[in-house]
Amino acid sequence: MIDTEKIRKDFPILGEKVNGNDLVYLDNAATSHKPKEVIDSLVNYYEKYNSNVHRGVHTLSIKATDEFEKARISVQKFINAKKSNEIVFTRNASESLNLIAYSWGKENIKSGDEIFITPFEHHSNIVPWQMLCKENEAILRYFPIDSNGDIDIDKFSKEISNKTKLVSITHMSNVLGTVLPIDKIIELAKKYNAVTVIDACQSVPHMPVDVQKIDSDFLCFSGHKMLGPTGIGVLHGKEDILNRMSPFLYGGDMISQVTYEDSKWNELPYKFEAGTPNIADSIGLGVACEYLTKVGMDNIWKHEMELGEYAVEEISKLENFKILGNKSKELRGGVVSFIHDSIHPHDIGSLLDGYGIAIRTGHHCAMPLVRSYGVVAASRASFYLYNKKDEIDKLVEGLKKVEEYFK
Numbered sequence: 001m002i003d004t005e006k007i008r009k010d011f012p013i014l015g016e017k018v019n020g021n022d023l024v025y026l027d028n029a030a031t032s033h034k035p036k037e038v039i040d041s042l043v044n045y046y047e048k049y050n051s052n053v054h055r056g057v058h059t060l061s062i063k064a065t066d067e068f069e070k071a072r073i074s075v076q077k078f079i080n081a082k083k084s085n086e087i088v089f090t091r092n093a094s095e096s097l098n099l100i101a102y103s104w105g106k107e108n109i110k111s112g113d114e115i116f117i118t119p120f121e122h123h124s125n126i127v128p129w130q131m132l133c134k135e136n137e138a139i140l141r142y143f144p145i146d147s148n149g150d151i152d153i154d155k156f157s158k159e160i161s162n163k164t165k166l167v168s169i170t171h172m173s174n175v176l177g178t179v180l181p182i183d184k185i186i187e188l189a190k191k192y193n194a195v196t197v198i199d200a201c202q203s204v205p206h207m208p209v210d211v212q213k214i215d216s217d218f219l220c221f222s223g224h225k226m227l228g229p230t231g232i233g234v235l236h237g238k239e240d241i242l243n244r245m246s247p248f249l250y251g252g253d254m255i256s257q258v259t260y261e262d263s264k265w266n267e268l269p270y271k272f273e274a275g276t277p278n279i280a281d282s283i284g285l286g287v288a289c290e291y292l293t294k295v296g297m298d299n300i301w302k303h304e305m306e307l308g309e310y311a312v313e314e315i316s317k318l319e320n321f322k323i324l325g326n327k328s329k330e331l332r333g334g335v336v337s338f339i340h341d342s343i344h345p346h347d348i349g350s351l352l353d354g355y356g357i358a359i360r361t362g363h364h365c366a367m368p369l370v371r372s373y374g375v376v377a378a379s380r381a382s383f384y385l386y387n388k389k390d391e392i393d394k395l396v397e398g399l400k401k402v403e404e405y406f407k
Helices: 004-008 036-048 059-079 093-108 127-136 153-159 182-191 239-244 279-295 297-316 345-353 367-371 389-405
Strands: 087-090 114-117 139-142 164-170 195-199 218-222 233-237 255-258 263-265 321-323 335-340 360-362 378-382
Touching: 036 279, 059 087, 059 279, 087 093, 093 127, 093 164, 093 195, 093 218, 093 233, 114 127, 127 139, 153 182, 164 182, 182 195, 233 239, 279 297, 297 321, 297 335, 297 389, 335 345, 345 360, 345 378, 345 389
Parallel strands: 114 139, 114 164, 164 195, 195 218
Antiparallel strands: 087 233, 218 233, 255 263, 321 335, 335 378, 360 378
């Protein structure tokens, strides 16, 4: 069980007033708020031991390096990676996916090869593969969907083949909240020796994720969605496949030796971390992992599933609102997107803001998916460990006021 009231005291911003109202923050799929421990870790770095990492022999550099690498180990433990050298720090999950497409994809995807992704993907898990397929003359294919709008595993099992070289899928949709059956998908991909990539931006912050159990080749996520700072992301890759890949960027600490004629690359993970890394935010991410571990990921997931189920129930009672995606509580997390018969999502979001309620409106960086529902935009409420049921009640009351405004 989660003591929500106790947790909320750790987040300074939740005490803020917005337009004269208590802040009701329901935009966690876009970014999460930060506990005081994470904020303090950033201030502490800049005030006490700000220095560049690696190769420095003075006290500040040694301290910064120790804390930076300690953060890597915290991330490793959080997702249960085999080794810390399988944790590559990036700017965000988008960069992680581009790294895979550029470094692994360009060398391994050939003309006529196939890449499978789902219709649920964020643009960051669509566009890199589109570009790779255009450049290498490969074929981008989409998972088949059943009558409920979910992944049709049986059909996919008949469509995947020896031509399939890569399968890249979201773990949980940032629009629908749908949790995909990644275990079954990875099992099928392995039968054809296809490389597997998991976009875990909406799962790692919210549910227990064990990369050794999942057994994908790559998995990526962003720090800012899991109580960490912006500007820091993670690429987890299996050691053997990372060792076979060429670097994505060049310069700085990614080299082991440079001559006028040639260069040699550093060992993992540093050969993928060119230039001065984002030291402070990496440290902040490590602290965020430790905070979430203390609360317990099982507890957080149970709490969010309850909030998601309650939100679906209450919004569904409003006659002119429609929930997007499968309403089954077993198949979705704490993300609920909805549309109104006649009111544009941007109008809904703007008016709710007047009541201090923050939601996200638009295509949510998943334009093809949103347009498949016959609309160009949707409203989205997304929950985290510090949200409460009475905030969902405020959302529903706010939606009623929005309808009254347009009558």
